[in-house]
Amino acid sequence: MKVIVSRSGGMAGIRLTWEVRVEEQPDPSTWTEFLNSLPWDDVTDSEATPDRFAYRIRCAPHEVVLAEPQVNGPWRDLVNRVRAANGM
Amino acid sequence: MDTPELHTRCTIVPPYLLVRLAKLDEPRFAQAAAAARASLLRDSQIRQLRGGVHPFAYSGARTLPARTPGDSDRTISDADGQERLPGRQVRAEGHPAGVDPAVNEAYDGLGATQTLFWTQFGRDSIDGNGLPMDATVHYGKQYDNAFWDGERMVFGDGDGQIFNRFTISPSVIGHELTHGVTQFTANLQYQGQPGALNESISDVFGALVEQHTKNQSTAEASWLIGEGLFTVQVEGVALRSMKAPGTAFNDDVLGKDPQPGDMAGYIETDDDNGGVHLNSGIPNRAFYLVADTLGGNAWETPGHIWYDTLIGTGLNRQSDFAAFAAATADTAARLYGIGGAAHNAVLQAWATVGVVAASSAPVPPARPAPPTPPVAPLPPE
Numbered sequence A: 001m002k003v004i005v006s007r008s009g010g011m012a013g014i015r016l017t018w019e020v021r022v023e024e025q026p027d028p029s030t031w032t033e034f035l036n037s038l039p040w041d042d043v044t045d046s047e048a049t050p051d052r053f054a055y056r057i058r059c060a061p062h063e064v065v066l067a068e069p070q071v072n073g074p075w076r077d078l079v080n081r082v083r084a085a086n087g088m
Numbered sequence B: 001m002d003t004p005e006l007h008t009r010c011t012i013v014p015p016y017l018l019v020r021l022a023k024l025d026e027p028r029f030a031q032a033a034a035a036a037r038a039s040l041l042r043d044s045q046i047r048q049l050r051g052g053v054h055p056f057a058y059s060g061a062r063t064l065p066a067r068t069p070g071d072s073d074r075t076i077s078d079a080d081g082q083e084r085l086p087g088r089q090v091r092a093e094g095h096p097a098g099v100d101p102a103v104n105e106a107y108d109g110l111g112a113t114q115t116l117f118w119t120q121f122g123r124d125s126i127d128g129n130g131l132p133m134d135a136t137v138h139y140g141k142q143y144d145n146a147f148w149d150g151e152r153m154v155f156g157d158g159d160g161q162i163f164n165r166f167t168i169s170p171s172v173i174g175h176e177l178t179h180g181v182t183q184f185t186a187n188l189q190y191q192g193q194p195g196a197l198n199e200s201i202s203d204v205f206g207a208l209v210e211q212h213t214k215n216q217s218t219a220e221a222s223w224l225i226g227e228g229l230f231t232v233q234v235e236g237v238a239l240r241s242m243k244a245p246g247t248a249f250n251d252d253v254l255g256k257d258p259q260p261g262d263m264a265g266y267i268e269t270d271d272d273n274g275g276v277h278l279n280s281g282i283p284n285r286a287f288y289l290v291a292d293t294l295g296g297n298a299w300e301t302p303g304h305i306w307y308d309t310l311i312g313t314g315l316n317r318q319s320d321f322a323a324f325a326a327a328t329a330d331t332a333a334r335l336y337g338i339g340g341a342a343h344n345a346v347l348q349a350w351a352t353v354g355v356v357a358a359s360s361a362p363v364p365p366a367r368p369a370p371p372t373p374p375v376a377p378l379p380p381e
Helices: A028-037 A073-085 B015-022 B027-050 B101-121 B170-184 B192-214 B281-294 B301-311 B321-336 B341-352
Strands: A002-009 A016-021 A053-059 A062-067 B074-078 B088-092 B133-137 B146-148 B153-155
Touching: A002 A073, A016 A073, A028 A073, A053 A073, B074 B101, B088 B101, B101 B133, B101 B153, B101 B170, B101 B192, B101 B301, B146 B170, B153 B170, B170 B192, B192 B281, B192 B301, B192 B321, B281 B301, B281 B321, B281 B341, B301 B321, B301 B341, B321 B341
Parallel strands: B074 B133, B133 B153
Antiparallel strands: A002 A016, A002 A053, A053 A062, B074 B088, B146 B153
16 A cells, blocks of 8 residues: 655645555554544545645545635645654 | 835826836837836725725735735745645744845745736736736645745745756746736636636746846846756756756656647647647747847837737637737737738747748738827726
8 A cells, every 4th residue: 555645835846755655664554543533535635725735645546626715734744654664 | 124105196097008108118118118017006005095996806805904905925934844825934024134045036036927927018917917926935745846825825845856946946936926917817717728828927027027127138147947956966957948848858767858839749639638748749839939130138019919918808818829929919910000010020939839820921011000099908997
């Protein structure tokens, strides 16, 4: 299983992508449990605001697009975990 | 500061015409422009004393009787690495500089933006009615961004590896404040082509803030947005180049600057709200081409054409590149004459970047420039 976080926009408009292969992590079962617990179907559209980041998060079969203010709670946790796994 | 003496008198020249006169930069109108500026200052005081609403006021505007129009009213706050706004107030208008460069840069950048909009376009702050300018620095931890949240400018410190602090570049500060100006005027939606125009307008006036502050002509200016924002570890000079989109950086980590400079390179994407920071390279280059053709200072004729288009009635929230091109051409013709140098420069620029067909530019002069200054339409209430 693979989870991909892509951050676009921001004032710089530079896209950065971080990727985690769950089976290659030291704690794959924790990752799987966490990914399954995310509210994938509860994401609603929000109006874009200037220069904020936009996040696209993919973990087949799920894909969500979140405006920066929506990246809270478990989504923020996910982004932080994926970035940390990539040494960011 | 001194408060000018106020005279109780009726004003017969409509304020919108005074603004139009005050903005004229042709030598033959110099005296009229100076008189109109003086009158505007005086009348604005009178209107404030009357407690009336400024003719350019938008919803949310407020009057501050003690304030002289055009003066800055800045407040800088410090988020102390949190993501909570506004943060702790650290500098108010008129207070001396401290030791924190982010605070000083934000304060100076807000002042430089107010100076450009007031002295060159007769616009008093973001809303045109002296809205206080508020900014927060040190937002978040290693936060790689700056943004306008609808009420204030917010600046991160950068991660130190790719980005320095976002206050380091005056064009970035001008860019963020201009998002506020756009919000109060054309209010272009932040998606697709209208979104790329929203971005481009912020880059245009961000660049003009920097050029005006440094007193650089079009030929002398860098036309870079965010110069100095990258750390020395990045192979790149800035975030974007208005003169040559796609050439600002080429780095192992960040890749190559993806901005197109014409419609042939237009990027269709779902990311970045439809590529608003990517396709903005096309209208950015159009503005540069107008400035390059006309020479001199870009905040004069080119800046006036873009500003009058932004505040006029030719745009709506969904305006695309073609609509913006037509609106700028109309503005140039109205302000400087059909078939005049400015009008032709605008048409040629949009043709060069592929937004309009090349056959529509340039236009031979149909008549000489009008002897009397045209009147701009009133912005929406």
